[in-house]
Amino acid sequence: MAQFLVVLDVDSTLIENEVIELLAEEAGSLEQVAEITYRAMNGELDFEASLRARVATLAGLPVSVFQLAGERVAVTHGVPEMIAAVQAAGGRVGVVSGGFHEIVDPIAEALGLNYWRANRLEVVDGHLTGALSGPVVDAEAKADTLREWADDFGIPLSQTVAVGDGANDLRMMAITGLAVGFDAKAPVRDEADVIIDARDLSQLLPLLGLRG
Numbered sequence: 001m002a003q004f005l006v007v008l009d010v011d012s013t014l015i016e017n018e019v020i021e022l023l024a025e026e027a028g029s030l031e032q033v034a035e036i037t038y039r040a041m042n043g044e045l046d047f048e049a050s051l052r053a054r055v056a057t058l059a060g061l062p063v064s065v066f067q068l069a070g071e072r073v074a075v076t077h078g079v080p081e082m083i084a085a086v087q088a089a090g091g092r093v094g095v096v097s098g099g100f101h102e103i104v105d106p107i108a109e110a111l112g113l114n115y116w117r118a119n120r121l122e123v124v125d126g127h128l129t130g131a132l133s134g135p136v137v138d139a140e141a142k143a144d145t146l147r148e149w150a151d152d153f154g155i156p157l158s159q160t161v162a163v164g165d166g167a168n169d170l171r172m173m174a175i176t177g178l179a180v181g182f183d184a185k186a187p188v189r190d191e192a193d194v195i196i197d198a199r200d201l202s203q204l205l206p207l208l209g210l211r212g
Contacts (some may be wrong), residue, residue: 003090004208005153006082007146007172008201009164010097010104010118012041013182015073016199019099020054022069029057043167043187047138051098052131055121059130063123066102073107078202083111085202085210092153096145098137098168115149117141143171163204164188180204 011018024033033054040050058065083093094115097104101118108116122133135141150160162169162176165184170191173179181192183199196203205211 002159003092003153003155004086004159004161005091005146005150005155006086006093006161006163006204006208007115007149007176008093008095008162009142009166009169009182010095010107011099012165013076013163014079014095014201015075015107017073019069019073019103020051022072023058023061023065024054026065026068027058027061033057040168041166041185043170043185047098047168048136051119051136051138055128055132056130058121058128061128063102063126063128065128070103070106073103075107075111076199076201078200078204080111081202082204083113085205086208087112087114089208089210091208092149094145094149096137096142096172098142115152117145139168139171142169143175146172146176161204161208163201178207180207 008014018037021034024030036050036054039045040047086093092114097118099118101120104116104118119137120133122129122131150157157175158177160176161178162172163180163182165182167187179193181188181195183197
């Protein structure tokens with residue numbers, strides 16, 4: 001049986017939430033941020049520019065906001081079952097996110113993921129500065145990350161699966177063996193090999209031959 005590397009987007013895919021919107025709610029900038037997120041995921045705005053614009057609205061928030069937001073995150077139905085089945089078959093599961101390590105790390109550890117990567121928010125003296133720290137995880141970085149993890153696992157790209165919903169997932173979906181649009185926005189619906197509209201990630205398993 002082929003071993004698969006499954007790489008998922010995080011916001012609105014692995015989890016039901018958009019983390020930047022949970023943070024923006026605390027900053028009082030939710031309406032503005034939600035509008036930019038919607039346009040970015042539909043491919044209307046440059047992802048990095050839109051991310052920096054949204055993060056700028058978080059300036060001044062205390063780091064305690066990470067715990068508040070983290071407590072509100074809901075993991076999408078079927079995720080633990082999907083991860084367990086892929087790993088039991090000798091595969092690996094990773095997530096690559098335009099969101100933030102501060103929220104992704106505890107989720108990834110709790111779910112027992114093999115790999116994860118996300119953006120970092122800059123913090124000075126216990127408060128968010130409204131800037132990012134380090135390289136930005138954009139569409140190109142997502143594709144590069146999928147390649148890197150496949151190489152680390154020692155499998156060809158044909159044995160990788162990318163699952164995403166927004167325009168910034170399209171580059172990684174273009175190089176993968178199977179591109180799955182999950183409750184996806186218009187640009188992804190046009191490019192994906194398969195569309196899953198029910199918000200249940202265990203529906204991935206029959207596509208991989210891991211469940212009838």
